[in-house]
Structure formats: C-alpha cells, structure tokens
Amino acid sequence: MRIVLFSPYSCLSNIGVRILSSVLKCNGHSVRTIFAPLWFEPEEPPxxxxxxxxxxDQLLPLLSEADLVGMTLMTDYYAGSRQVAGWIRNGISAPLVWGGVHPTLxxxxxxKHADxxxxxxxxxxxxxLAEVLADRGDPSGIPAVHGHRGGSIFTNPVRPLRTDLDELPFPGYDCSDQYxxxxxRFKEMTDVLMQENLAIHRGSSNPAYKAGYQILTGRGCPHRCTYCINHVLSALYPGQRYLRWRSVGNIIEELEAAVAAMPYLDHVWISDDSFFSRREEDLREFSAEYKRRVGLPFFCLTSPTTLSEEKLDMLMDAGLFAVQMGVETMxxxxxxxxxxxxxxxxxVLRxxxxxxxxxxxxxMPQYDLIYDNPFESRDDELETLRMVSRIPRPYHLSLWNLRLxxxxxxxxxxxxxxxxxxxxDLGERWFYLRPSKFSYTELLLRLFxxxxxxxxVLRLLISRPLPQLFSLRIFQPLGFFFSFLRRSHVWLHKAMTVARFRVRKGQPAQ
Known part of the structure; x- marks a missing residue:
C-alpha cells in the first residue's frame, strides 16, 4: 500500500511519525513522509x-498516488491540520486517518475532518488499518480505530499498551521520499536541509545552533500534573503500566545508527519527561555504554524529585552537558x-x-516556569518571584504560556x-490568553x-508598594506594547537561529 504521512510539528524530529513510517515499511508498505512545520507565535489564537x-496546490500532487494518508497532531496544530484535511478530502480520493494526542483526547x-x-x-x-483497507475489508473491528461506516460512526476500545518497546523499529531519518x-515551497529532503532544521531547535540548550538528535528512551511520565495530558492518557489504560523504558542496549543501537547516518550530529537530546526517573542501575549501564559507543555531548530533562547526586555524577561523566528541569511554579x-x-x-531549591x-x-541549567495562569492571584505570582530571587546562579528561566x-x-x-x-470545537476553545494588559509580575519574570x-534587586521590586502601584490603570496602556514584545520573541529567535546557522555554513543569511 502507498501511504503518505503528514506532520505539522514545528520540530523536524517528530519521533512519533518517524516510528510510524518505520513500522509501516517493516510491514511491506511504501511510505512518503511530508514535514510542514507550522510555526506560530506563543500567544497567537488557534x-x-x-x-x-x-x-x-503544491501538496496535492505529492498525495496523488496515495492509498492512505495519515496525519499526527497535538491540539496546538488543530487549526492548521483541519485546513490541510479539507484540502485532502476535497482533492484526492484516498481515505484520511488522524492520530496523536488531540485525536486521542x-x-x-x-x-468531522478525517475518515x-x-x-x-x-x-x-x-x-x-492499512492491511484491511488494502484487502478492501471492514475496518470497524480494529482496536483503537474510530471511523465512519455508512451514515454512522463506529468506535473501538484502545489496544493494550505495548510492554516491550524494544520491539519497535528505530525512527526513520532516511531522506528518500521525504519532503x-x-x-x-516543498523541497525534497536533503542532508543539508535535515541538518539545518535539526539545528534550529532547542536554542537555550544549543547556543551554537548545531544539529542534535532527539531520542525517547521510554514512554510515559512518573508525574500526574493536572495541566498535562499524561494523566489523561494513562487513564485510558487502567491497571496497565503507563511508564515504560527501553533497554540500554536498544537505546545505544539507535544512537549508533543515527551517528553513522548523520555524521554532522553535534549532540543528543534525550527528551523523556524525566530521564532521571530511570533506575540508578539503568543509568549506570547507560552511562558506561554511551561513553564507550556514542561519546557525543547530551542534554536531558529532569524534575526536582528525581534528580540525585549519584545519577548526576555518572551522567556528567558520560557527557551530560546541560539539564532542563520542570519547576512550573514556586x-x-x-x-x-x-x-x-x-x-x-x-x-526545588535543593x-x-x-x-x-x-x-x-x-x-547553565534551564528551569521551566508557567505564567499567564488565570487561577493565580497576584500573591501567588509574587511568591514565585520571591523564590526566583533565591535561585542559585547561573540559571535560565524558560517561560511558558499555560496550555489548557x-x-x-x-x-x-x-x-x-x-x-x-x-x-x-475543543481544538479552538482550549486556548487561554491573558488580556492585553500590562503585567508587572510577568515583566519582572522576563527581566530575571x-x-x-x-x-x-528583585526582592526590592516586589516589595510594597511597587506591585500595587504598577497595577493602577494609568499603566495599562503599556499592555499593548508589552503584548507585542511577548508575541515577537519566538519569531525573532527563529530568524536569528536560521541566520546564524546559514552564516556558519557559508550561505547568505537572507
């Protein structure tokens, strides 16, 4: 079967769609993968x-021979994915399947937008699904598949979670039949395009703007935060182990294959929600094998409850060069x-x-903080700022809009x-945006x-009466200028990153 997979994700790594491509190829299907990174400002309405x-008109010819088209999306990409789905369903006859976080939610x-x-x-x-459609069979009994049948909709329960993640093939980074x-405009993927687009992400942990390889060593998360979809996804599988890990040998094999295929890789980005939550004996084995067989600097995520001196020491010895820690609030x-x-x-402070x-x-360690929280009082925001003034130096705060x-x-x-x-539609009304008004507490977060x-100095700026003074209506007109600054920084960062990469490669910065 000829299958086309479409990814709207801004990050070219998109491990999910790359694994799906590999799985389909291992089962004898022809796969074309199309990456159309949908960049948007952090406060742009959905x-x-x-x-x-x-x-x-550029996309449809790439789909003209498809027997099945698949799209993966998070809620952030719903509007753009709905737009593309309309083009597909009105432009070609192949059925369309959606998967990923938002279709699961x-x-x-x-x-309404997919078959x-x-x-x-x-x-x-x-x-x-691909095999049943290829045989012109009835897909209505396939586990986890929902769809249209006649004038009605059929549903099915989810499949049990895969317990052995080592059974999955590695994500496919072969440039052939990738766009x-x-x-x-659409371009055939080349090593140069791959390198450039792998280099423009993770700027805070990648100040040299060099290409990094993203890897997941497991699935799931040890935490159940109320703003995160992990607790929703785990509830789909009651009585099953949601947090699962790949073996060290399997992880190292993937990294060896990636380095061999992409010799320009400068570092590895381990993107598990909390890599440090792996058992100490696993991390000891990983550190020894990684140092011996891979050797690139690597970056990973942690949380205040999973970080320990012993784990940190062994990972630094293996090449850990940066850490991102989810703090979210203080x-x-x-x-x-x-x-x-x-x-x-x-x-957190320890x-x-x-x-x-x-x-x-x-x-420099990177600490994630969520702002624009409509549930927070000014006293809550000031408490976080008070704790920020105590953070050991150096540090970098990565500020995130709250996503509902x-x-x-x-x-x-x-x-x-x-x-x-x-x-x-849930895909549109999930988005919360603070009204365009001046926020003294957010200004201080950005300054620090x-x-x-x-x-x-920060403790002085949050002491009375300054927060009360800057909440007066006389300062609210500053909100429009402040909102413009908030909305422009991501696009500016992307433009500067691409320019620096191209200058480093001897290309015009454009």
Whole structure:
C-alpha cells in the first residue's frame, strides 16, 4: 500500500511519525513522509495557526498516488491540520486517518475532518488499518480505530499498551521520499536541509545552533500534573503500566545508527519527561555504554524529585552537558493546583543547588516556569518571584504560556469557571490568553530570566508598594506594547537561529 504521512510539528524530529513510517515499511508498505512545520507565535489564537493557501496546490500532487494518508497532531496544530484535511478530502480520493494526542483526547470532534481516528498508541492499529483497507475489508473491528461506516460512526476500545518497546523499529531519518515545506515551497529532503532544521531547535540548550538528535528512551511520565495530558492518557489504560523504558542496549543501537547516518550530529537530546526517573542501575549501564559507543555531548530533562547526586555524577561523566528541569511554579497554592504539592520549594531549591555546585561541568541549567495562569492571584505570582530571587546562579528561566489541554483536570476547572467557553470545537476553545494588559509580575519574570541583576534587586521590586502601584490603570496602556514584545520573541529567535546557522555554513543569511 502507498501511504503518505503528514506532520505539522514545528520540530523536524517528530519521533512519533518517524516510528510510524518505520513500522509501516517493516510491514511491506511504501511510505512518503511530508514535514510542514507550522510555526506560530506563543500567544497567537488557534484559529490563526494556518498554512498559506498556495501550499494546497503544491501538496496535492505529492498525495496523488496515495492509498492512505495519515496525519499526527497535538491540539496546538488543530487549526492548521483541519485546513490541510479539507484540502485532502476535497482533492484526492484516498481515505484520511488522524492520530496523536488531540485525536486521542477528542476523537468525535476529529472525525468531522478525517475518515478514521486512532486513539492512543497507534503503531499496531495503523498497520492493521492499512492491511484491511488494502484487502478492501471492514475496518470497524480494529482496536483503537474510530471511523465512519455508512451514515454512522463506529468506535473501538484502545489496544493494550505495548510492554516491550524494544520491539519497535528505530525512527526513520532516511531522506528518500521525504519532503519539507521550506521557504514557501516543498523541497525534497536533503542532508543539508535535515541538518539545518535539526539545528534550529532547542536554542537555550544549543547556543551554537548545531544539529542534535532527539531520542525517547521510554514512554510515559512518573508525574500526574493536572495541566498535562499524561494523566489523561494513562487513564485510558487502567491497571496497565503507563511508564515504560527501553533497554540500554536498544537505546545505544539507535544512537549508533543515527551517528553513522548523520555524521554532522553535534549532540543528543534525550527528551523523556524525566530521564532521571530511570533506575540508578539503568543509568549506570547507560552511562558506561554511551561513553564507550556514542561519546557525543547530551542534554536531558529532569524534575526536582528525581534528580540525585549519584545519577548526576555518572551522567556528567558520560557527557551530560546541560539539564532542563520542570519547576512550573514556586507558589505553594499553584503547586497544589498543578498536583505538584510534593515538590516543595525547599526540595526545588535543593535540586537547583545541586546543579549549581556542578556549574563547572554543566552548562547553565534551564528551569521551566508557567505564567499567564488565570487561577493565580497576584500573591501567588509574587511568591514565585520571591523564590526566583533565591535561585542559585547561573540559571535560565524558560517561560511558558499555560496550555489548557482538553481532557485535563485544569481544562475542566477552566470550563467550570468560565475561563474557556463550553461550546465549540475543543481544538479552538482550549486556548487561554491573558488580556492585553500590562503585567508587572510577568515583566519582572522576563527581566530575571537570566540573573543579570542581584537577587536583592528583585526582592526590592516586589516589595510594597511597587506591585500595587504598577497595577493602577494609568499603566495599562503599556499592555499593548508589552503584548507585542511577548508575541515577537519566538519569531525573532527563529530568524536569528536560521541566520546564524546559514552564516556558519557559508550561505547568505537572507
């Protein structure tokens, strides 16, 4: 069967679609993969996250021989994916299947735009769907597949979780029959395009803008945060182990294959939600094998509750050069709201102090914080700022808009309080945006993203009466200028990153 997979993700790595491509090829199918990174500003409303209309006439010829088209999406990419789905369903006869996080959270809604939806982990169900359609059979009994049949909709329960992740093939990075929407047109993938687009991501941990390889060493997360889809996904599989790990040998084999195929790789990005939650004996084996057989610098994620001196030491010895830690809030009230009350500020600060003690071997640690939270009071925001003033130096704060993803506990709370509307597509009404007004607390967060000023200055700026003074209406006109600054920084970062990469490669920066 001739299958085309379409990815709207801004990151070219997209491990999910690359594994699906490999799985389909292993089962004898011909696969074309199309990457159309949908870049958008962090505060751009979902309805505005669309592709240029002239992309349609370039896309459809690439799909003309397809027997099945698959699309993967998160809620962030819903509007653009719906747009592309309309082009596909009106332009070619091949059936369209959607999978990924948003179709799993809202399958009925997604069936308005696709012929089939796969709920949960999709590898086995997609293969079975392709085989049944190739034989002109009836797909209505395939586990995890929802779809149209006549004038009605059929549904099926999810498949049991795969317990042995080593059985899956590695993500496919072969450039053959891959296309990238780049500079306004589709181009056949080349090593140069691959290298450039793998280099423009993860800028805070990749200051040299060099190509990194993203890998997942497991699936799932040890935490159950109320804003995150992990607790929703795990609830689909009651009584099953949601957090699963690949073997060290399997991980190293993938990395060896990647380095051999892409000799330009500069580092590895381990993107598990908390790589440090692996058992100490696993990390000891990984560190020894990685140092011996891979040897590239690597970057990973951690959390305050999984970081330890022993794990950090062995990973640094293997080549760990940077760490990103999910802090999210330093307000006790907000931590309870997020289901993270076990991550007390004392525990967070101890983890930060541990990273600071190793600043001679690690790069600047990156700490994630969520802002624009409609549930927070000004006192909650000030408590976080007060704790920020105590963070050991150096550090970098990575600030994230709160995302109210459908199905999460926080989304349901937002519905109850009228923060998001109850009517309309989930793919559009999930998005929360602080009104365009001046926020003194957010301004201070941005000023102290990196510690250019001493902590006592921040403590002075949050002491009375300054927060009360800057909340007066006289300062609200600054909100429009402030909103413009917030909305422009991602696009500016991308443009500078691409320019620096091209200058380094001897190409015009354009």
């Amino acid at each position: 309805a505005g996250r669309l592709y240029p209309e002239d992309m349609r 809202a399958p009925d809604e997604c069936l 089939y939806v796969i709920v949960g982990e999709a590898e086995d169900s997609l293969v079975e 990238l929407f780049h500079d306004g 307000s006790a009230n907000t931590a309870r709201l997020y289901g993270r009350q076990f991550m007390s500020n004392d525990r 983890a930060m102090e541990l990273l600071s003690r190793h600043r001679d071997r690690l790069g 993803y459908p199905g999460t506990a926080l989304f349901e709370m937002a519905e109850e309080k009228g923060i998001v509307p109850r009517e309309g 993203k990196e510690p250019r000023l001493p902590g006592w």
